[in-house]
Amino acid sequence: MTRRMQGFGRDESGYERTDPWVCGRAASGEPCAAGPDRRGRCLQHEAVDRCRPTRSLRSRRRRLTAGVALLTAGLLAVLLGGGASEALLSPGPLVGAHADVVAGCSDCHAPDGARTAGLFPAPGLDEGATGCGACHAFGHEDARDRAHSLPAAFLPTREGGGARLADAAGASVPDHATFSCAQCHAEHRGADASLTAMADARCQTCHASTFDGFAEGHPEFVGYPHARRRPIAFDHTAHFDDYFLRESDATPSFDAAAPRCTDCHAPEPSGEMMTPRFDDACAACHGDDVAFAPRDAPVFAELPALAEPPAGLATWPTDVGARRLEVPPEMRLLLGDAAADWVALSDRSRRALAWRGLEGEELAHADAIARSLGGLVAEERGDDDALAARLCASSDGTCCDTTARGAELAGALDLPALRDALDDAADAWFAPPQGAGVLPPDVDAPEITGDAHVDAAPPPLPEDATGFLFDPAAEAVVYRPTGHADPVLAAWIELVARRVHHEADALALEDVLRDNALGTVYRRCTGCHNVDRDPVGGLHVHWDGRTPDTLVRFVHRPHLGEPSPRVTDWPEGTCATCHALRPRDEAAPANSFFYGWEGRPTDTSRLAVQFDPIPRERCAECHAPEDEGGRAPTSCLSCHRYHAGGVTHRTPAGR
Amino acid sequence: MTRDGEAGRVAIGGAATGALQGEEAARELMSRRASAPAVRVLRSGRARARRRLRHAAGLLVLSAAVTLWARRLGDGLGDASVATGWLLATVLLGLAAFNLRKLVPVLRLGPAASWLRWHASGGLFACVVFVLHVEGRVPDGRLEGAVALAFALVTLTGFVGLWMSRTFPKRLARRGEEVLHERIPRFRARLHAEAEDVVREVAGPAALASGNALASFHARRVEPFLAAPANRWAHLRGSGAPLATLTRDMESIRRRLDVEESAALDELLAICRKKDELDFHDALQGALKGWLFVHIPLTVVLLLLLVVHVWAVHAFGAAA
Known part of the structure; x- marks a missing residue:
């Protein structure tokens, strides 16, 4: 058969409308010339000739597409509107640690139109119930939303480390307040995903001083790790050269012939740091140094000596005041609204509580302070809330702020015990046995006789009594610490230290804080625990012996070698590979390793560095690319961490 | 039809006229005319x-x-x-x-x-x-x-x-040949009818009832093949096996046919080949649209x- 079936000539192939309907007879080879109309109706007039038009391919495709679109849209509407919406919208499983504590989307995603345009934005640093800050605490809580979680004052000083910011003034530092944590820590990438993995180039977004690798171009170690202010004032030279080697009875528990670094330093369970513990390394020699004798117990409340009861009070004990030459800083925190009167007092009146001879405004201020103290002791008897309110009013909210540290601090202050001790003092100072404590002004009051409230000498406190106590012998409410690292005393000292940034009281407290001390009574603590000015405000006492707010992360364990589980098995000289103690003639005199409380971590002007610096080349022997013989990583995050001071976990309320 | 199909039937370009004269010019003109599409x-x-x-x-x-x-x-x-x-x-x-x-x-x-x-x-x-x-x-x-x-x-x-x-x-x-996909059904129907005519003309209206070999073979093998699209996957794969099988089956009955029926068988074979081409186009064009x-x-x-x-x-x- 040779003839063609399909002709394309003008007379051979007429136009046939094929969309959207096709003649029902087209398949049988006899389509109508006119075909169906656009609505699918056969145009034949005779009923016998009419066919049932069928849809064209294109029309069927359109209908299929529309049907699939409707089905998909309906399915999405049902799923998104129903209970499966969270499962549908979740972009993937959370990492294991988060999956254990997060029950649903709203645990982390909450509406926050002010920060982002998102309806349910990714969690930020907000410490609310949905923020990352609810569970993660930062070394510098007040600076957690800043670059490196460091106060602004720290950043420009870091340029000494070589990683210079694009703009030394910090202008180019991204505003972290607008950042979400998810900017760097991408969640929903599976249970085994890493939230902290990051490319080096990300660091170089801000750090304009770039280089090829640790072995090529990395800045030399300027202050790290030795030329830095440490949390604990410790004189290595003196301990090695004098105390340990001296043959005397003073150090009987040490092997004077062979002092080793590992006698004090042992790896922590994490293997990162080797900070000695007081009980293990120091207590044998310094245990007595940190103990408070009963007569030296910190005073929390005592009454000034007045010529007359203050306004509003009918009675005032006479055998009070003038026992100490220094008013305890804690008591100033209990004055509440009268703290301003304290500041207005003359320096002489502030230093001693013998106020019988005051006159004029000085007397008015003293009267207000005494009235406040009388109210604290007697009128607010048994009222824990009033005590907390006083503390909040005079501590500028430090102990009652909404931060986790504020809550932790408020709990550690043990205010109920202090209240009990104040109640005991009220019984002793304001005798009324009926319980009111203080006579109202319109009631005839007995004359002050000088010892009206004391009929007999009170029994002394037991020597081993600890905690908040009313000491009749001292005529004061005192706190007797339980020993080293007493949490209550540490909390009060921290509260006083943070109080320094309070404008009205700053000068007076700075006066007290001279010579690295929070008042002479606390020299037992601050003699070793350095006190620094906190860039955020106030002072910071380094209770933790580990060096804080460092951007460098060094894990000792892998550098010391794994085979030996006991530190004493390390070869002699292992530590000295990096920590080489300088000879005495090059080091500072004993006990002068750190001076004062002034200075930032890199302020070496007042430091006496006792160890030789570590040459970078020593690290680069291993931390180099594999093709150059290296066998340790060289990425930024191998040795640096972004969040200075680290990030710790805490359990938020309600979870 | 697609662009490649169009390329295959590019018209011969316009004739070159003018300067070339005489026999040599005429030969060159013929040569250019012949090579223009290829160029x-x-x-x-x-x-x-x-x-x-x-x-x-x-x-x-x-x-x-x-x-x-x-x-x-x-x-x-x-x-x-x-x-x-x-x-x-x-x-x-x-x-x-x-x-x-x-x-x-x-x-x-x-x-x-x-x-x-x-x-x-x-x-x-x-x-x-x-x-x-x-x-x-x-x-x-x-x-x-x-x-x-x-x-x-x-x-x-x-x-x-x-x-x-x-x-x-x-x-x-x-x-x-080039066919419009929408018209393939009518061409298929036309071939179907032509095959019916060929068999009817040779074997008569009651050929099937009388046991005519050609009519019987047509009813058993050819008519189902012509009635509807067939061997779609084989065409997509480019396989000619189904047509070869059909051709072989047709040849196998030739020895039982007389001269007139043998000629009719040739016509049926040509119709089947044409139908196979239509099926081929139907399968490939259908896939292109499907x-x-x-x-x-x-x-x-x-x-x-x-x-x-x-x-x-x-x-x-x-x-x-």
């Missing part, structure tokens, strides 16, 4: 190769640039996945616009062939952006997984369609999922 096809092929090279080079350069851009964003503090996501959404919308171009040809938005080329190149580019967007991992969220699956299916069907649109027209041009029944609905599903995905990302996503 044009050759030139067309070279132009197509150059165009494809340009497209491939441009695609490579663009992909490399986007990869560097995304990497730079990811290394910095920018959100590379959001940026690549918007780029991918834009590319997908541009690709989907190809269908709009076909729906509204009156707008004169350029030749559909050009759109098809850009559609194919854009699809390849979208694959690159998709890999950058998912950062090389398989999405494990349900919605994201659905979006990725839809994208993969759309891409897969797109590649299948691209392969078919590149190979089928050549195969169609090589075999049989793959869109998968590609376009999946594209719509992808776009719908994309809308929800974009909303979810920006509703639950990080701050800018």
